[in-house]
Structures are given as C-alpha cells and as structure tokens.
Amino acid sequence: MTVSAPTLLKAPFLHYEFDQAYDEMFESPGVPRPHYQALYRTLRELPPEELRKSQQAADLSFLHQGITFTVYGTKEGTERIFPNDLLPRIIPGNEWRKIEQGLTQRITALNLFLKDIYHDGRILSDGIVPRELVYSCRHFRREMRGLNVPRDIYVSVCGTDLVRLPDGGFAVLEDNLRVPSGVSYMLANRKVLKRVFPTLFRDYGVFPIDHYAQALLSTLRALPPANCTARNEPCTVLLTPGVFNSAYFEHTFLAQQMGIELVEGRDLLVHDNIVFMRTTAGLRRVDVIYRRVDDDFLDPLCFRPDSSLGVPGLFNAYRAGNVTLANAIGTGVADDKAMYAYVPSIIRYYLDQDPILPSVKTYLLNDRSERDYVLEHLDTLVVKAVGESGGYGMLIGPHSTSEQREEFRQRILAQPRDYIAQPTLALSRAACFLDGEVESRHVDLRPYILYSGSVTLVPGGLTRVALQRGSLVVNSSQGGGSKDTWVLRDEKTQDPRTPAEF
C-alpha cells in the first residue's frame, strides 16, 4: 500500500511533519501507536476552538499564579511564563520500567564514584577514569577530600535528561547532579492537564505524581547530619539565591508544598560551627539544607569571596558534621560533560553490570585524534561547553553559521578540556497543539530521581519541547516549553474500549 503521507493526515493534523526522528504518536503517517489512539480520537473529535480556549485559560492561570522564569542576558524584563503545551506525552508502563531501572543503576554508581574520588580514588588508581580529567574539572572541590557526608550520599536529588533515538530506544543525554530544576513545571502541567482532559486522563490510567514534594521531604529528612540534636525531625530548610533567580518560583513552590522554611543566605548565620536562622522568635538551629545555590556561591569564606548569596562559615559547619547539604558540595564533577563519556565504565567498575540505558557517543577534545575529527566535522556535530547548563554555550552544527563555527573552533583550540562534541541527535517528535493545529516538535524527557539509600522516582518527569519548528534546543531559557508526561499503568496501555485497528 503506497499512499502519499498528506492524504493520510486528517484535521487537525494536516501540518504534522515527519522526518527520520522517532515519532511518539504515530507508527507511520496517519496511524497512531496503540497507546496514543484514545488521544488521537479525542483530538479528531474535539473542536479546535475548545482546545484553544483551554490553552488561553492555562496561559492566563500560569501568568496569574506567577509561574514564570527569569531570562538572563535580555534587557526587556525578566519574567516570562514557561510555555505549556496542552497535549500529553504518553509513555507505556513497560518502557518506563526500563527507564526506572536504568536511572536507579546510574545514580547508585555515580554516588559510589563521588565517594571514591573524594576519598581513596580507587577508580583513578585503577586507570578507569583519567586522574587529570577529574582534577581539571571546574566543579571538583579539593575541600571535599576526606570529608564524610551523611550515609555517603552525595547526590540525593538528580534530574537526568533522556532522549529517544530514531530506533525508539531511550538514551541518556546528560545528568544534572548539582541543582536540577523544573520539577514544579512537571507538577503544574499535571494540574492543568487534569482540568483539560479529565475523562481521557482517568480512562488512560496514569500514574500519579502529586507525592513528589512529600517524597523529597522524606529524602531530605533521611539525611540528618552526624551531630544532629533535633529531638524529632531534623529542621530542614530550602536555601534559595533569592527572587532574581530563574527558578525562584519553583523554590517557593517546593518550600510551600513541603511545609519548610524558604531561606536566603542572609537569613542564616553560623556561630560555633552551628547554622542558625534568624526568626522573629530569635535564632533557631538548622540541620538539613536543601540548597538551590551553586557550590561557588555557598560560602564566601571558602568559595567565591564576592558572593553575597551564601552564608559565611557554612562550609566549616558542614565539615564539622553539624549540617547536611543536599546535594553535597562537589557533585558537579560527575555531571561534567566530559566525565559523561566515562559513566558506562563507572557503572561497570562499581556495580559490575552493563549500563541499562545507553549513552550518546561523545568526543573528548583534549584527545588529539578526536579533536581533529571534530574540527573537521563542526557542521554536523553539536559542541557543548562542559561546565555550562541551560542550553548556554552550545553550537548546533547543522543550524550554525560559518562565523559561529569559526568562533567555536578558536575556543576549542584555546581550551580543549572545556568542550565536548556529540553527533547531532534526531530527538523524537511529539504532538503539540500550536495555533489551532496539531504539529510535531522535538522533545526530551527529564525524570527526577530522589536517593537516600533507596531510590524514589516519580513516574514521568518533565517533557521539554523545542517549540520553534525544526529546533533541537529544549531549554526554557532558549525558547523551549514543556508538556505533561503520562506514564501508564500496564493493563491500560491500550484503550480498552476500542481495540487497535490495523
């Protein structure tokens, strides 16, 4: 049967594009995958006006709730709403289980790795990971050498970015082991979608995610410092850089949901290596800090002296075992984009297992031959700065100008250790509601992993969308949006009322 694609597409899918990327919704043009059939039917039947109204209502409610983020480096104002797409991205239960296993394996290995490099360095002596790679990492903290952290857990909150490759399998794109953000959008999106598609949501049998905040609180409370004196639960606070941080909304949201104090650096002080917060009732001792401030800014006496976001003396209190920081200091060494290339070896070394989730081929630019190859193929590769996140400092070869490529060539030659390159990936495409039509856009997936000895994964995560046609960049700061992610309970991966038509 050979029918040209457009005749198979019906409204509102008339402008739906296909290319070599994996399509989340369709097996082939016009034929939805089994777990997408109910949604497909709903979209075919629903008047576009209805959806458009829901979209406007959702946008307005985001604006009124102030669910906004701050864009750095632009003059016009700073607050923007984080665009939310109304159509859910649906993941069958069996696919999710594999992701879950893969991420559990990964966070376990990375924690063992961090403990090792900040203590005995066995993996370095055994030559699995090059010593110079660790020591040259901007996020390696000498100050952490030999310091024991509660229960040997360095990373307790992690957000790992996954992409789906053209063959349909998920691969890890990068880990965020420092201060991953975005979880509030995951929860806000779910709230909106439950309002827009109540019946569809119920019939699909979607795993709930609302317990995230509670799970986060339990994770933090499970890590009291060595010298904790609290009689009941340890006093836990969320440390934010303040209202000008791009993720400030999320900080307030999480603090509220967990029922803990949201503190800024100026609310805390250290006396005799004990951390206190300044309250109207006097000073109160703090035991666990869920910090959303980067290492560099935590303590001006220890790290950047010009930081006014941190707390002078905090690191000494940490060293003395009087306070827990989550995540620990120095975890950035394990999510360095160059270290990423070694994670499969790290998993094999500590766990004696093969990685469940594959990684993406990564070229390390301080290796001569790899560097030469990359410089010759800049127009097909993606180059990333190792220490950056949020889509800043990135070159996407196929979409770049020759000036940009030349600029990156110079930068790579000057500081090869600061960059890596990867093939340009065809991120999978998902259906999005744009301007009254359903079109396809590239997406990734960031599940959030909580670790306090055992792993808690809230089913789903944040699906980020590159809203501009053809764009591969999903970061919110670069014009990305997000959508809700539905992980299905097994028995209902298929809509029970109507068997798939083939």
Place this chain on the structure above:
Amino acid sequence: MLSRVADSLYWMSRYLERAEHTARLMDVDLQLRLDQSAESSTGRWLRLIEALHVPATLVGSVDGGNLAHTLTFSRVNPSSIVSCIAAAREDLRHVREQCSSEMWEQLNRLYLQMLSNPPESTWILESHSIFRAVQEGAHLFQGITDSTMTHGEGWHFIQLGRFVERTDAVAALIGTHFARLAHSPDQAVEGTEYLEWVGLLKCCTAFEAYCKTYSAELRPLRVAEFLLLNSDFPHSVRFSVESVHAALRLIGELTERKVTQPVRLAGRLRAALSFSQIEEIIAGGAYVYLEDVRRQCGQVHTAIQQIYFDYAIEPTMVA
C-alpha cells in the same frame, strides 16, 4: 517565622495601604474640583501634596494635572500608586510561600492591571475608574487575606503594617487640614468651606459614618473627634493605634520573647488617645498634637524593626 519574611509582610501591607490611601485622596480631590473655584482647588491640592509628603523637587517641576499623573503612574517616584503596588507585589513575591495562592494572585492581578499606563493627555477621563480599581483591589486583597490566610504570626504582621501606615497617613492628613482651615472649630461650617470638610471625611471613607453619628452638620471639632478619637471607626487614628497595639501583643505571645518595647510604646500612645479630650487637643493646637502622634508612631515602627527584623545577634544567642 523568619525575620525577613515578617519584614516583607509588614512592608507589603504598608505599601498597599499607602497606595490605597493615595488613590482615595486623589479620587476625592478630582471629584471636588468639579464643584469648586480654581482658588479653593489649589488650596486643597497643596494640602494634599503636603499630607502625602510629595517632595518639593517633584512639585516644582510639574503642574497640577501632570503631577496627579506622576503621583499615580510614575515609576521614578517611589511613592506613586503604581510604585507602591509594585513594591507591595515585590515584597509578597519574596515570601509567596508564606501567603495563600489566592492572595498572591489577587495582588499580581492588581499589579498587572495597573501596568496599562494610559496616555498623559487623556488619562483624567479614566482617572475615577483607575482610583476605584486600586481601592477595590486593595479591599479585595484584604478580604482574601482575612479569609484564606491562617490568622497567625504572619497575618498579625500584615495587620501591623496596615495600621502603622494608616495611623501615620490619617494623622498627617488631619494635621495639615487643621493647620490651615479650622478657624472656629466649634461652629458649623458653611459655603465653600463645607466642601473642604466633606472632602476630609471622604478621604478617610468617613463621611457617611460621621453623618450617622453627628448628622450632616459639620463642625471641625466633631470631625476631629470622629477621625481622631472614635474607637469603632476603622480609619480613625485611635482605632488604628489600638489595632497596632493588639497585633503587637499577639505577636509578642506567639514569639514567646520577653520583649516589651514596641508594646509599651504602642500602649502609651493608645492610652493617650483613649483618655484625651478633643477640646484640650484643639486648644493646644491640633497640628502639634498630631505631629506628636506621628512621632510616637515612628518610634513604634523603629522598635518593631529593632526587635523583630534586624536584631543584634549576641544577646539573642540561644544556649
């Protein structure tokens, strides 16, 4: 409660009260102008500027209509209505997790509403609805606060901010009025002056309440008694000071600290207002008396800052 949070709630409340007060004063002024000669309008406008503490540099640089626009919309002028609402929103944004989502949404909505800045040449046609929107927005926020937020420490700091601001603003308003207008305080006012006293009452939402108590015959002495010493009217100075005192006592209990300075200062002012005779106040000079009320109110404010927001660490160090 974190000191910074209490500080933000307190100031948020003060700024919002300030925006509401300014909006009401200007609204009343623009309405009264319609009935008045240019001369008396100018006189009242000058008193209004004094009561709002508009800096002389600003007054010198723009004329009446433009000044009203500046006092409403200018972001350069920190005490304009828009600036006050923006500052209140910014304060609340810093402590969002401490208030209910409904409160935040209402204040945010009011702020977004005020961002549509109408052109200077035509705004006067819409001014009434703009000022109304500010007052209603503030009232709605207050109602939402009372019905959705726990009446705990944070709520008391909000009350505290509102009534400290109100004490100061109403005292300043009555003071400037009496300094210029009360020639024979115990006689009913007539003619053009009548409108001035109606205006003063309306600036405190007190005209109807006054009429219920004393009838529509306006005597400066009674107006002063009502706005200054009435114990039940929410915009009177005495009511405001009693609310400050009550909030401070409850905060004192909730924080379980043996501090008495703010409560003592507020209590002293409260006692003075509770037991004063209006005739004595007028005889001694209403303006002088009210300036003293404002000075004491300032002391209460300073004591709140020093005890709750910005205290020295050593004496409070826990064991």
